[in-house]
Amino acid sequence: YGWWSRYNYLTSAAMDSGLAISGLVIYFALQANNIDFPNWWGNPEDQYFDHCPLGGSNYWQTYPK
Numbered sequence: 001y002g003w004w005s006r007y008n009y010l011t012s013a014a015m016d017s018g019l020a021i022s023g024l025v026i027y028f029a030l031q032a033n034n035i036d037f038p039n040w041w042g043n044p045e046d047q048y049f050d051h052c053p054l055g056g057s058n059y060w061q062t063y064p065k
Helices: 002-032
Strands: none
Touching: none
């Protein structure tokens, strides 16, 4: 209990910083090599990013094809 009460803020900051830095490293490593997100059943290319076929409709009710 003594160690945790003394170093809990340092441990928490280290974990938060490690997560942020690893996220940036992974993002830039994939972007620098022009690696696209894999195409699988959960993210078809023929729909919008929110996977809603009516996501491109507008006020005048023109729907995407």
